[in-house]
Amino acid sequence: MLDRSIYGAQEIILVYGIMSYQMKKVSEESETQPLVTLVGNKIDLEHNRTVKPEKHLRFCQENGFNSHFVSAKARDSVFLCFQKVVAEILGIKLNKAEIEQSQRVVKADIVNYNQEPMARAVNPSRSSVCAVG
Numbered sequence: 001m002l003d004r005s006i007y008g009a010q011e012i013i014l015v016y017g018i019m020s021y022q023m024k025k026v027s028e029e030s031e032t033q034p035l036v037t038l039v040g041n042k043i044d045l046e047h048n049r050t051v052k053p054e055k056h057l058r059f060c061q062e063n064g065f066n067s068h069f070v071s072a073k074a075r076d077s078v079f080l081c082f083q084k085v086v087a088e089i090l091g092i093k094l095n096k097a098e099i100e101q102s103q104r105v106v107k108a109d110i111v112n113y114n115q116e117p118m119a120r121a122v123n124p125s126r127s128s129v130c131a132v133g
């Protein structure tokens with residue numbers, strides 16, 4: 001079934017949850033060898049990780065796969081993953097700006113527990129929002 005569904009594909013994206021331990025090898029018989037990208041999903045569940053990044057990377061290296069880590073739930077690096085896959089198929093080299101553009105900015109409030117409750121009123125123009133690129 002798998003061989004029929006991927007026959008003639010230019011690119012294959014294999015996605016697995018980083019908590020599961022089932023990485024399967026895909027062998028190809030089609031004339032053109034497709035590019036394969038191995039995607040470790042659910043990186044928001046890093047604390048439950050059982051597949052070590054080194055194992056993932058070694059597997060990619062041994063099989064000539066491209067490698068990505070994403071979180072479909074948090075939408076972390078998903079766009080970048082597809083952007084890189086498509087760029088590779090089209091033979092386009094992405095520059096740093098293009099890569100950074102697809103990285104979402106993570107916003108978080110800065111919590112200062114030592115700050116007096118009235119301190120904000122003293123300097124209301126100060127922002128308490130931090131943006132990390």
Ligand SMILES: Nc1nc2c(ncn2[C@@H]2O[C@H](COP(=O)(O)OP(=O)(O)OP(=O)(O)O)[C@@H](O)[C@H]2O)c(=O)[nH]1
Pocket residue numbers: 016017020041042043044045070071072073074
């Ligand atoms: N926390 C988290 N949950 C996710 C993520 N991606 C998918 N899920 C959840 O994982 C569950 C299974 O997702 P499916 O898309 O059905 O994936 P599956 O391959 O059939 O199942 P798994 O083997 O569990 O990955 C669903 O409840 C999804 O909402 C992710 O990046 N992070």
